Amino acid sequence: MSFFADDPLLKRLHAGDRVTGTVWGGEVVAIAADGSRQRTGADPVNEPFGFVLLGSFLGVGGITGLGIGVYRLSASRRARRAGQR
Structure with missing residues (x-):
């Protein structure tokens, strides 16, 4: 999975942390954890x-x-x- 940038979420995540993924059209378009949201490269915005x-x-x-x-x-x-x- 590719991301546009490491901020605001990826820098704070560690192995084993739980995240919520948003799936659209069979692709993960965003992940969220602790009130922050991070778009992936598949985000169709x-x-x-x-x-x-x-x-x-x-x-x-x-x-x-x-x-x-x-x-x-x-x-x-x-x-x-x-x-x-």
Whole structure:
């Protein structure tokens, strides 16, 4: 199990100390003892933020690209029709 840092809990624990583990999605995401809590490397806090941000940018970019493509195709079609008359 990996931790972000040794503070506040890991420095005070000794072999045989009892801790309470918080399990989420099959992973231990935090341990607690004596009123202190320590997050593990599996803690999902703020993980989705990057994916949401990336998805937002890709969504906006995709919609913008689709709009530009539709406009250019329809403008090209109009120009060809105007040239045939």
